Amino acid sequence: MAYDEKLGDRLREIVAESGDFTERKMFGGLAFMVKGHMCCGVIKEDMVVRVDPERSEQLLKDKSARPMDFSGKPMKGFLYIAPAGLRTEKQLRRWVDEGLSFVATLPPKSKKLK
Numbered sequence: 001m002a003y004d005e006k007l008g009d010r011l012r013e014i015v016a017e018s019g020d021f022t023e024r025k026m027f028g029g030l031a032f033m034v035k036g037h038m039c040c041g042v043i044k045e046d047m048v049v050r051v052d053p054e055r056s057e058q059l060l061k062d063k064s065a066r067p068m069d070f071s072g073k074p075m076k077g078f079l080y081i082a083p084a085g086l087r088t089e090k091q092l093r094r095w096v097d098e099g100l101s102f103v104a105t106l107p108p109k110s111k112k113l114k
Contacts, residue, residue, distance in 0.1 A: 036109025
């Protein structure tokens with residue numbers, strides 16, 4: 001299993017409510033892109049969420065959250081959320097909303113020419 005497909009389905013359903021989004025294979029998992037920016041996704045059994053870097057310390061107080069660190073250096077503004085913090089719809093929606101709120105503050109990415 002490369003990533004938890006059921007979690008991917010749950011994320012897809014919530015992100016779809018926001019309107020226009022795309023999916024992309026990323027980090028060995030699945031990422032949901034909004035306005036060209038990664039919003040959230042799944043790596044193995046964990047959710048990945050992009051958050052306002054200024055809020056990271058506050059959000060890390062949640063026991064299910066930890067810094068995204070797969071290369072030996074934590075990525076600013078990205079968190080892993082363990083399955084224990086995603087059991088209910090309310091828990092999952094909270095984290096997706098964090099990602100959507102932050103991505104909404106970013107300018108749309110322009111499409112790259114091939």
